[in-house]
Amino acid sequence: MKNVDLACECPIEAARREELAHLPKVVIVGAGFGGLSAAKALARVHVHVTLIDRRNHHLFQPLLYQVATAGLAPTQIATPIRAIVRKQRNTDVVLGEVDGIEMECQQVRLGERRVPYDYLILATGARHSYFGRDEWERFAPGLKTLEDATEHRKRILLAFERAELEDDPAERARLTTFVVIGGGPTGVEMAGAIAELAKKALASDYRRINPQCARIVLVEAAPRLLGAFPEDLSEHARCALKKLGVEVRLSHAVSACDAEGVTLGGERIESRCVIWAAGVQSSPAARWLGAPSDRAGRVVVAADLSVAGHENVFVIGDCASALGRDGAPLPGVAPVAKQQGEHVAKAIARGLRGKKARPFVYADYGSMATIGRKAAIADFRGLHLKGFIGWLVWSAAHVYFLIGFRNRIAVTLDWAWSYLTFERGARLITGDIAEPQRAADSRRAAA
């Protein structure tokens, strides 16, 4: 019967599964920077790894803002998780959504399915936080997934399309005003990229409006941008943004946000396109574990990144609240997550040999943020780079860390092309074009 040998179970793999069944089980939830680095570091350890993610791809989040502003295509910053761990024969990949952990019987719950573990690594990341004003989300969406990014791309490009057809000057101004809330790296990068999109790539594509006079406002509640960077670099970023035509409002907190704009204390900025880059909130890992968490919902972990009372359960990356050598919480950036992933893998290998885990120490090689074409800032342990040199270093580092040789080439070529021509390769509006209009209309009706 033809259908029988088409059941598609692989005999070689069946034998391998038999062998893996006797090994200690490590389950990793989340294939972001943390989860993936843990999985890779466990490749040669004698364990059976199951890597669970609700997406089939690893996302290179630091470049997400480029997808949102039509600079890169989604496929260029995403790599299938299976392809990454293809040669790692002790690793299974499961596409699915975890909805809880059963600590007593050591199982991860995915709907009806149960995945047993001997060691568990939670690396489920973070989402946006609206500081208790969740109703703002519909007017000012955040940027965490590819879907968020293509939605932003659509909103930004549609705003120009609608402005081109609009007869009312006030509405036209509202449509060509973009407000970015939050002056951290994502906010700075978004504001810079929107300014470049409007003033360069779209400059001569419209007949009635002039995209070059689009208004881009970056709002930050603190007295300076990029609070994690040294002051001179913050100031450089502010000047670079100003040169790009971005209005920077420091020490301004958003007091209201609706379909027609935002209010900053006494000032009203009318805008149809507001972008939220202000706060993050951890994924529900702490709730799953019933473990103590900090204000942002991150699980409080021990020095070795394990959870109190469960030395076989580790939490890493954006959903862990770990302290640095100076006693301050570690930032939610890729290098921290990656190093924590490697650390936890080592801890598990040590545990299997009967040794105790060592405390995690973050090796901070520096941090970077980009403002636009030819401008970035970088801080390497006191060595401050700015402007074009900063941008070259930023570009090289991001291409280097992009997973997959092919994506590295594609992104490099795209950047080289954009640099030479100011063009954007991914100016695509997909999905229902009527939707934002209709949504805005119904918002207006409700207002």
Next chain:
Amino acid sequence: MKNVDLACECPIEAARREELAHLPKVVIVGAGFGGLSAAKALARVHVHVTLIDRRNHHLFQPLLYQVATAGLAPTQIATPIRAIVRKQRNTDVVLGEVDGIEMECQQVRLGERRVPYDYLILATGARHSYFGRDEWERFAPGLKTLEDATEHRKRILLAFERAELEDDPAERARLTTFVVIGGGPTGVEMAGAIAELAKKALASDYRRINPQCARIVLVEAAPRLLGAFPEDLSEHARCALKKLGVEVRLSHAVSACDAEGVTLGGERIESRCVIWAAGVQSSPAARWLGAPSDRAGRVVVAADLSVAGHENVFVIGDCASALGRDGAPLPGVAPVAKQQGEHVAKAIARGLRGKKARPFVYADYGSMATIGRKAAIADFRGLHLKGFIGWLVWSAAHVYFLIGFRNRIAVTLDWAWSYLTFERGARLITGDIAEPQRAADSRRAAA
């Protein structure tokens, strides 16, 4: 007041608009191959062109199947319409959905908006047709837009993911069986591309299933594939597909289609992923015009492609029913649409000089279809090319006709890369992953 000069109306453009206002108005609906070639051919004619499309991008439809099978990214086969006509200063682009034509007052209707015309060119293309069985669409979607393509990509990739987790061998076989209905160029290309995806790109990515034994069935009601091609090339295509492991069922019509597979007369093929590539139905142009149409809903046009009784209204491309020199209807392919676009532009230019339009004559340079890596067929006025030579010619022609220098480079590199490595660059599942599962469950519940 800052807000005033931010109204964003361009003074240079305002002067240009004044000038254009006195020119004859040509409105083109649809920026596919036909509409775009008409717009380009009108660049130097003394008219004001308005190009209306409900998308912001021109889509290179012949490569859509590569997006559906994760070979290319959506951005690689789509180019913003505004960028294409940027330098054509007599041309406006309007993003919007036409919902009717007011023939008496010569206006195109877009919701509340009215666009007046002196000459009208309808190039609105075609959609799928289920030959009166529209209820099949949910089980066997077609392939016409980028959204269709990313939906197919999701369905195909998710089928393998779900098979990997499935314990029931019958369901696993159902999940790894793919049925393509329709043996025209799209069906042949889809079947070949799915086979290559399963047998090469995904071959070693799974642990429990072996994607190489996925079953791909191509169903055609006629006694041979690619009916528009000479018989020897049809036979070559059948053999090439067989070599790729595709089961080809000729002279088989689909008699039923549901969530668990298709029925071909007496035979039942269980499948969770059925793809419709069998029929097309014209867009509602004929209804808008109140003009006579053929069986597929295409507007019957005069020899000069104008509509009877309205010599200033032209219909071109897939929504026009024009006859070739041999009296047979012209096929719905890109070269026909392009040549018709150019013809109509010339007819309008002649009309402005008081001359009568000439009849349209299609110059058939040949046709091509590809079956997979290293195999394609081409028929150039009796010169039949097959296999690798055919594939090289096919690749060169498609890259040549892709709009935008940048996309040409990107696609060439992608193909070279895939050719060398068998990798697929765009294996991305986006959107809600739970959805197909839930949909399938509810289908099962309903069954």
